[in-house]
Amino acid sequence: MSSTAAVNLHNPAVFQAGIPHEVFAEMRATPGLTWSPEHDGTRGFWSVTRYDDLVTVSRDMSTYSSGVGHIQIYDIDEDALEARASMIDMDPPVHTRLRRIISSAFTPRHVKKYKGAIQARVGACLDELEAAGGGNWVDVVAKPIPIGVICDLMGVPEQDHNYLIGLTDHLVAGTGAEPLEPTAYGNTTELRLLPFNSPAAWAMSQYATELADVRRAAPEDDLITKLIEAEIDGERLATEEFANFFRLMIFAGNETTRSSMAHLALYLEQFPDAFAAAQLDRSLIPALTDEVIRYSSAILYFRRTVTAPTELSGTALDVGDKVVMWYCSANFDEAYFPDPYAFRADRPTAPPHAAFGGGGAHFCLGASLARLEIAELISDVLNRDLSFASIGQPEFVESNFVNGIEHLEVTL
């Protein structure tokens, strides 16, 4: 039992105006999984669009592997996979050992310690926006907060934050950043071996390696120091492993939260009732925060690869099949989120939305941190009673992987 997708999900343009909800609603209503045929040399794949199927795939890590094949739709060569691997592209038990090096820094209890620093960053950005009477919400608010927070945690000095913002801008295909020359930043590595095939990934590895040298000489209480001192089975991380870990943290901690914060401005305008409710009853802020995260579904999908013949929702799957978990569909599954397109400050938080993944070992490491950052932004926006005199048309990042906004002009 299966059907073929009505639109070409390989094509980023399908996501140009945001999540194509009608497309996914139809796929959810169709029994079995939906097949997207080969496109431009990229093998076809199965789409998982319903919440319960997504959770099944996400938690069955031995049948649906992150380590075999790529975790994005397009395939890459074995040596390229190897060269760029970080824990997100690995299966337990190796994954587990890597994640444990730093996971204690991201538990809700630890994350609370960063609250003051996050409030200060949020406050400074909103001050700047207010002083200017508005501006590009993405550049002034949504970008600097998450990169600032994750850089602080990692131990990246403040003066380098903008350099890293510039590099991450190049890592998502289709962002408005100017295309780079293959040799940009002095890159000498073959592009196909680099994450996102970008010299910016190489530059980030270089940067990480240099910073690691500085920390080896003078350790600090930060995650870079933790990573270089960690031992797994008596061995330290190799230079490449460390650099890949660093890049994962900067990218994952940055792009995603930025997208949700960018969408937040749109929601303020589109769904004023939800924010008015939270203004009156601040205890709604955690639920409202999760609603922003669900509704924006910053990462649209991750892919898994089938390792043993199996069946899902009546569709037979074979070894090597690509299975794509569309978080942006599961989060609007009528069976789990009644009236899914309503944006509510009081939506129940169980069952949890799938924007941080459907559970299992890869569940978003930064979930508590992201929630805190977004909750603090909402709180401060409410404290200031911030409202927009006008808001421009959002320019979406053209990507079928992230639900980003490039530019969103607001006036106060």
Add this chain to the structure above:
Amino acid sequence: MADETSDGVELVGVQVNEDTCIGAGQCEMLEEDTFYVDDDTVIAGVIGTGMLPRDRAQKVVDTCPSRAITIVEPAAEEEQ
């Protein structure tokens, strides 16, 4: 066994499977008097009485991303 609070709410026990817990701390976020993620092992343990009203226990069970939390039914506990 006192499986009810004074106002008659049914209490149930909860336990964490240490092999599947990924230390995401979602349990601690919801019920910080009952769950505690250890700093070194980054695995959750049950603290305090380990008892919660059934609806709150069910919510933590449903929220745990690795399905590592289970409710210990009072009857099952007595058999042990």
